[in-house]
Amino acid sequence: MARIVDMLTATRGKGGRLHWTDWVSYGYLCFGLLLMFGPVVWLVLSSFKTPNELDRFPPRFLPYVQETVEVEGFDDPLLVYTATAGELEGQRVALTRRAGSRAEVVVPDDPENRIRLQMKELEARERVAFTTSNYTELFERFTFFRYLFNSTFITVMATAIMLLVNSMAAFALSKFEFRGRTTVLLLVIATLMIPQTVVLVPLYLLVTQMGLYNSLWGVIIPGAATPTGVFLLRQYMVTIPDEILDAARMDKASEWKIYWRIILPLSAPAIAVLAILAIMWRWNDFLWPLIVLSENENFTLQIALFSFQGEFQTDWPNLLAMTVLTLLPISCVFMFLQKYIATGIASTGGK
Amino acid sequence: MLRVIAPVMNVIELPFRWLQRRLGLKLIAWVFLLPNILLFGLFAFLPVILNVFYGMTGGTDVMLADRPNVGAANFERLLSCDNYLDPNSCRDDKFWRAVYNTIWFVTLQVGFMVGFALITALVLNRKIRARGFFRSVFFFPVLLSPVVVALIWKWILQREGILNAFLDWLNGTWAIEGLSAVIVALGGTALSVQGIAWITDAGWAFFWSVFISVWAHMGFYTLILLAGLQAIPRDVYEAATMDGASAFRTLRRITLPLLAPTMLVVVILALIKGVQTFDEVYAFTGGGPGTATTFIIQYIYEEGFAGQPRLFGLAAAASILLALVLVVLTGIQLWLNRRSVDG
Known part of the structure; x- marks a missing residue:
């Protein structure tokens, strides 16, 4: 020890x-x-592997495809093998016809001379190649871009609304003295105790009553105000000196002008941190969209990915491509902003 | 972007100026608070009250007016058990299975996660090269969505996946014998490494649920612990070195005691999140096989939304019970941070 x-x-x-x-x-x-x-x-x-390659056990590390060659007299490219027996042993041959275990091959430069061999005497010639067919098929067969749009719309809208609403509240709670301020602060703290997961049923009722069931706004609005956001921004705004505000008031600036011309620009670092957190939460959100969104055309990427794996239990090729595309945006955000994300999360202690 | 926002903000300013003249500086604060308070009221406080009404009514209607009052029947159904340690003797055995699964899961997950997060934070706190890089390596999975996490591991763990291929390759070597011996010693059955069904075997499904959950969230707690370690003043260590304290003594007498408050926050945070585990495990195993990985949130989701008939009353009653646990945990959390909250 x-x-x-x-x-x-x-x-x-x-x-x-x-x-x-x-x-x-x-x-x-x-x-x-x-x-x-x-x-x-x-x-x-x-x-990036072909479906055949994905079925292979044991799997190989890199994606391989079998070489093909254009041979005169054949419309489609032919698969290339190495013969392991017979007169062509060790040579590169193209498969022209196959019947059961028997095969007919040619040497690519000499298409007239057809030679019969057993399939087991041929060894596939392969090279490392990244095939994009899983991705292109995904775009053709499924409404991928619809899901991408839904996810992006929800993320952008929810983040914008959250920043506006939370920063306004944080401004009031940090720069005004008024009766009931402590009560409001306590109420904000109390909402920390009410995560979405414990009020799912009444939220569902409210959203249906507002006609927002199966609508993207039904996902956006219920989570638009967060206690974390209010606290994070308030903590930052408290440090902005009051003298700046007083000077602006002398110049007859309205409180709204003070809010968006002075307070918002000065709290940019805190707002950036909150924005990153909000984007992450919304992009990855799962349970609430799962309840609210019932029709395929309104699915977010996460929900689509989830329902996809249920529907096509073994359709790994498309599923893998879609998973990669879903994690791509957040990974890019991570690469560029990882320093801010780290500090943001350390300072708020998560949601 | 400012070009879009600026005109909008200017337009809002006109009615605002008028309001400010009418209300005065004290009341204008409430105008700023209003949207946030409305949202909190409508989507946090009102639901808490409605939840109680749902918990006390039965039937399958969403509209509260159409729901018959059943008193405490939902709670009775959830809580009546002949023997609380045996889910089979309970009226709602699925609920109790979910409760026990959640308790087991949270215990293991929080224990392993905080343990590994502490080790990782201690290693990252040493003078090592490329510290920033390694810090982000451990943090990376935190950003992945639960569904993506589930699918990444499902692909690795599927019957013809890379893990089974790896074990196949190791088959017959001392590594497998040793691992098998460890599993037997822990009360499992000996490993037969031919195509293990990781996800459809109850024990393994539970193990991997804990594993992927630790994998996905560990980086977050590592970060908090690392911040706690870096807040410990250097001169305390210098004094310890002067006095000739061994590394072990320094850790036991200085680092761990000074880190204790951070550790406590981390454990409580991890418990709050652990109790609400749903997303990644649901996407990973669907709660199965059987109910082996069904947790409390999944119970609520299935009774209220996924199953037929939709038993909103039962779901609400279960979420009230869950809320009680969370209120206690969050209360402890707030009490721990109370100095940083009233600022």
Whole structure:
């Protein structure tokens, strides 16, 4: 036990040489790298494989396709094999006809000379190639762009509304003295205790009564105000000096002008953090859209992906492609903004 | 973007100026608060009250006026058990299975997750190269959607997936023998590595549910713990080194005690989220096989929305019971952060 603890806490050895605990640390981190990124890399590689290749067991790491060749006298490209027996042994041949276990092949340069062989005497010639057919098929067969639009619409609208509503409330709670302020703050805290998951039934009633069932707005509106957002923004706005506001009031600026010309620009860092969090929450939202959206044309990407795997239990080729496309936007956001995301999440403690 | 927003904001300003002249500076604050309060009232507080009415009524109608009053019948159905430790003896055995699954799941998930998050945070807090890179590596899965997480692992764990291929390749070596021995020692059955059905075997499905949940959320807690570690003042460590304290002693006497408040916050946060686990496990196993990975939120979802008939009353009653647990946990969380809240 003590040794493990030593390993976890010791710092790097003197003189630039690595202490054995450093080796263990780097080992742990590399194992983490494999465990955290490996599954995603495997998913992405798999999505570029042909359906045949996906069925293969054991699977191969990289996507392969069988080579093909254009041969004079044949309309379609022919599959290429290496003969392992007979007079052509070791040569590259193209398969012209196949009947059961028997095959007829030609040497590509000599299409007239057909030779009969057994299928088992042929070995497929393959090369590494990323096929995009899973993706193109996805676009042709399914209304992928409809789902993409729905997801984007919900994410953008919900984020915009949330930023507006929460920042207005945070402004009032940080820059005004009025009776009932403490009560309002306590109420905001109280909403922390009411996550969506415990009020699903009444929310469903309210949304149906408002005619928002099976509508994108039914997903957007119920979650538009969040206690996290109010707190995050208020904490930041409190640090803006009151003198700036007073100066603006002297110049007869209305409170609205103060809000959007002074407060909003000055709280840009906090707003950016909240925006990133909101985008993440909304893009990945699952349970509430699952309840509200009942028709295929209104599905978000997440719901479509979920219903997809139920419908086509074994249709992995398209499913893999769609999974990759669903995780792509958020991964891009991550790559560019990961520093802000990390600080944002550390400072709010999540939702 | 400002070009779109600016005119809108200017238009809003006119009625606002008028309002401000009429109401004065004190009341204008309420105008700013109004949209947020309306949304909270309508979609948080009103539902809490409605939830109680749903919990006390039966039938399958959504409209409260059409629902017959049944008193505490829904709660009685959920809570009547001959023996609370045995779901089979309960009137609603599915509910109790979900409750026990959730308790087991939360215990294992929070334990492993916080444990690994702590180890990872301690390693990341050392003087290592590429720290920022490794920090984001562990954080990356946090951003993935629950459905994507479920599908990534389903693809790895499917019968002809890469994990089974890997085990097949290792078959007969000491690694498999050893692993098998460990599983037997833990009370499982010996591994036969020929195409294990990871998702349709009850025990494995539960194991992997815990695993993917830890995988997906660990980075988040690592980040919070790392922030806690970095907040510990350097000079405390310098003093310890001066006094010749061993690394083990430094960890036990300095790091862990000073990290304790952060640890507590992390554990409570993890419990709050763990109790509400639904998305990734539902997409991963669908709650199965049988009810092996059905948790409390799935019970609510299935009784109220997915099943026929839709038993809104039962779903509401179950969510009230869940809410009680969450209120206690959130209360502890707020009490822990009380200094940072009243600012």
